[in-house]
Amino acid sequence: MPIATALEPISVISNKRNLEFNNFEKVPSHNRNLKVTSIQRNNKKARIFKPLNGPKLSKRALEIQNEEFLLSKGIIIVRNNKYHTETNPNGIINLGTAENKLNNVEMLSKINDPKISTVTPEQLLYGPNPGSDRLREEIAKLLNRHFNPKVLLSKENICVGNGCGPLLNLCGEVLFDAGDAFLVPEPFYGGFEADIKYGARVYPVPVQHEKDDCLKVSEEALEEALRNSSRPVKGIIIANPNNPFGRCYSAEQLLLFCNFAKSHGLFVICDEIYGLSTWNDIVTENIEEGKTIEDYECHYLPDPQNTHGLWGFSKDFCLNGLRIGVTISYSKTVMAAIQKICFLTCIPTNIDNILVNILSDEKWTDEFILNNNRKLFKSYNHLTNSLNAHGIPYVKGDSGFFIYIDLHQAGLDEYDLWMKLLEGGLYISPSQAFFSKDSYEERNWFRICFAVEQAELDLSLDRLYKVLDNLKQNKLN
Ligand SMILES: Cc1ncc(COP(=O)(O)O)c(C=O)c1O
Known part of the structure; x- marks a missing residue:
């Protein structure tokens, strides 16, 4: 009743x-x-x-x-006036949310195949909380094929859940106590604040990057952040490829994070949600000239029991809306603890089945990944050629589907410029959404996504240049 x-x-x-x-x-x-x-x-x-x-x-x-969630202000404005080629061509284009729209045709034709997505009577019942054995096996195979871990992953190292956001919170519950903190290089993905703070009550402690290289973080900077934290620091969280920079850390830098963590008794959570959208050759790009991967002695993780990974289907498989993330760990203890509470984050049984069907078709999957990276590379080149022609500086990317652009030339406060861009029909993400330092240099950067069809990207860029030109004209008058 x-x-x-x-x-x-x-x-x-x-x-x-x-x-x-x-x-x-x-x-x-x-x-x-x-x-x-x-x-x-x-x-x-x-x-x-x-x-x-x-x-x-x-x-x-x-x-x-x-608490104010900055991006939601923009998102509300966008949702009320969303761009659509035919039904609302003057609406606001969303290049702020990290979504890849370049593979809708391929993904939909695969998923909408009735052989893949028809719901069976068995799927009407509860499924295994960490994901089916089949799915975890397929994910382990995929990650082994593409990430080449030195120690191969198996289904025991994998727990599937409803997105990396909720899984980060799960890691927060399992690895931290409420009130603890973690080091995170700034600026950082905004979810590293909300996802783990709202539920697990775990707090970020930003670490400064080197002045001349935003993907370089020194041991001294990590030491300083650790020393100055008013909360007990238990871990380091990084995104690799980095969000908002759309770039991978070098092998040397990753090793520095891991060794620093080991020597201070911290664990590392590495969020690799863009790990299969690495469209430049990571190995050759990230190793210093004259060195080989062997020089870094990273055959094995420095502290495998305390190094945990996140990966998911939102970005690399363009499936944000289906909500699927993966926790990866070599630690049996941590995995057992995660499995105890993962009933809070389990995915629907029919989605589990859809993913098994996709991943077990290895040829299709590997072609999808390759084609996606080709498209991302093309789109990145198109965007950066245009930015170069218009004198807009940016951080050079090598992965993911956004870049960080420098709009200091607008001569406006970041928030006001953000609003002007929205008025001009373009939504992109301001640096404050990534908890950038409140300084002249670190503000007035914006993250712009490029995983959209070329016509939409071109229209967005026209709108961006128009806003900048109008501001210049107003200053002259
Ligand atoms: C670095 C990073 N981690 C996690 C997420 C959230 O992932 P999910 O959709 O799996 O919750 C995002 C989404 O933008 C992200 O950029």
């Missing part, structure tokens, strides 16, 4: 009429319905009410509600 029906005579219905006056603390008559909390006083825009007898929220939920 629904609770409303059960309680109707005594509470729910009869109280409804009085909710407005009775459920809130009595305050002076000019502001009778609302009791303003101290949180609200600190943030004039937030409207947090403290009900006495009404719905109650945890301190955590109140804190989260009061």
Whole structure:
């Protein structure tokens, strides 16, 4: 029996009429319905009410509600006026969200094959929480084929869940205690804050990169961040390829993170969600001239029991909406702990089956990955040729599907420029969404995605240049 029906005579219905006056603390008559909390006083825009007898929220939920998620401001504007070639050609183009739209035809024709996606009676029942054995075997095979780990992965090293975001939170629950912190090179993917802080209550401690190279982080910078943290630091979290730079760390840098972590008793979580969208040859690009991979002695991870990976289908398989991520670990203890609570993050059985069918077709899968990388490379070249021609500096990329562009030339505050671009019909992500340092140099960078058809990319660039030109004209007048 629904609770409303059960309680109707005594509470729910009869109280409804009085909710407005009775459920809130009595305050002076000019502001009778609302009791303003101290949180609200600190943030004039937030409207947090403290009900006495009404719905109650945890301190955590109140804190989260009061936090501003910068990108959601832009996203709301975009959603209300979304660009569509035919139905809304003047709408806002979204090149801010990290989505790859270059392979819709290939992916849909595979997934929509009835042999792959028809739901069976067995799929109507609960499935295994960490993903089926078949799926975890197929994922291990895929990662072994493409990442070439020195110690081969098997299904025991894999736990599947509903996206890397929720899985990062799961790692937060398993590896950290509430109130702990992790080092993260800044600027960093915004989800490294929200995903792990909102649930597991684990906090980022930003680490500065070298002045002349945003993909270089020195041991001294890591030491300094560790020393100055007011919270106990338990780990290092990095994204490789990096988000927002769309570039891989060098082998040497990765080894520095791992060795630093080992020597300070920290663990490493390496989020490799763009790991199969590495369209430049990683090995030759990332090794210093005159050296070979053997020079780095990275045949094995320095501390395999404390080095954990994340990977997923959102980016490399263009399946953001299906919500599938993977936790990877060589540690039996950590895997056992993750498996104990992964019932909170399991994926639907029919999605499990769809993925098995895709991955077991190795020829199709490997061609898909190769073609995707060809398309990304082409699109990157197209974008950077255009930026070069218009004198817009950017961080050179080698992977993923976005680059970080420098819009200091606009001469506007970053937020105001972001709004101007939205008015001009283009949504891209400002540096503040990546927790960039509040300095002249680090602000006024924007991440722009390029995994869209060329016509849409060209239209976006026209809109970007138009906004910049208008600003220049206004300054001259
Ligand atoms: C580095 C990184 N990790 C994780 C995620 C979230 O992944 P998922 O869609 O699997 O939750 C993103 C999405 O943009 C990302 O860029």
